[in-house]
Amino acid sequence: MLKIEGVHTFYGKIEALKGVDVNINAGEIVTLIGANGAGKSTLLMTVFGKPQARSGRVLFEGQDITRVPAHEIVRLGIAQSPEGRRIFARMTVYENLQMGCLPTDGSHFEDDVRMVFDLFPRLEERRNQRGGTLSGGEQQMLAIGRALMSRPRLLLLDEPSLGLAPLVVRQIFEIIKKINEAGVTVFLVEQNAFHALKLAHRGYVMVNGNITLSGTGRELLDNPEIRAAYLEGGH
């Protein structure tokens, strides 16, 4: 469904991605783990061309989207809940969801809001509150909800558990599973490697802008190197 082929991405002279290959099949949850600064967020943003890959290709369902502008990519069926959530702080919860449905023709808006509120009842209670005043967990729910409003077939999630209480983290992961079971392919970037790999069908490990390992979630969880680098001392 999503094929990333030999992608190199730069910030000025700094090479953040050094030839990355990732393949995501329809229906999967694929997890990407890696230390801080490895280039995970850069990879997700490169899918939207922000920044654009300097070389290599990004293919979505066979179509080359490397040079397609971001606002058109979301119309092809990819949505992102980016690093830092990036809620529109001075808009209400409801308005944030309205922003999310922009790529659609709007005819399913009411149903989709209902679906998001059913997934995240907290958001319904706060529907007229400004995004900037929500707690971290609520903002994360809103970021995922906003992404779902575009009815994506592929959902990119950048560290949805970051900074959240363990109980909320568990909720979020359960919901990611539900979303996937409803037919949405998920590409999940996480530092919370244990939870993420348990959830995932497959996973990749990124170090310094390179993919160093890949395998099924189980394989990666059992891999001693991974245990040492990403799991020991974790949960």
Next chain:
Amino acid sequence: MAYFIQQLINGLTLGAIYGLIAIGYTMVYGIIGMINFAHGEIYMIGAFVSVVTYLILSALGLGYVPLVLLVMLMTSMLFTSVYGWSIERVAYRPLRGAPKLAALISAIGMSIALQNYVQLTQGARVKALAPVISGGITLMESDGFTVHLSYLQMFICVLTVVLMVGFSFLIDKTSLGRQQRACEQDRTMASLVGVNVDRTISMTFVMGAALAAVAGMMVTLYYGVVDFYIGFVAGMKAFTAAVLGGIGSLPGAMLGGVLIGLIEAFWSAYFTIEYKDVAAFSILVLVLIFRPTGLLGKPEIEKV
């Protein structure tokens, strides 16, 4: 008392005009974080187009006032929209991401170019037109002074209120307004959810320009004369109004405009008319010392 009320009416009329221009400054600042220094020229062009339209209409023998006004309004809005759109394309878009100073200089250059262009094509002398809306009502009479409210002042104030209401609705409740606010708050995120950022910025310039055209037409009707230099003075005043109200805030722009209009009117009436601009700018300095974000400006909130 009567004299006071008369100045209030004059000040509000003037303030409405400044407010409409100030909205253009504040919206463009909100979305790209830069002052559009060519905005005063847009207003001047709006004034010229409405005069020229008026002259053409009278040459054609069209005299039905509401229709004349409507045609003047539509033509000047159309022309300024094209100019506003072009200014963004020529002076701002190529420099997006460049240091702000570069875009600033490019806008000032644009402003000088437009001034000279109008001077060359329209001549350096003032253009005048006969009063289109005349007459008015006498509100009250006391101490031998009559308070006069002209139909033109009513027209200006009512049109401004209508535009403000419509405009607030557009920004608060429509998809275009939400897209503009999204671009103001986080341009990258806006593009991720599907906002065409370039087009939204263009639309913002166009909307500001259209409102400036309305102000230009009002000034034409109010003073009966225009020249190629009015954009600079009114632009400075409206910019002051936008900063006074809190740059980036729509109600702030309107409030700032009305305040500047009132200060000017009262200062000219009770003190010396020569110092009216000094008074307006002094108030601005005072407000900024005590409230750097302007009267209704929001303090810079942290990026979430």
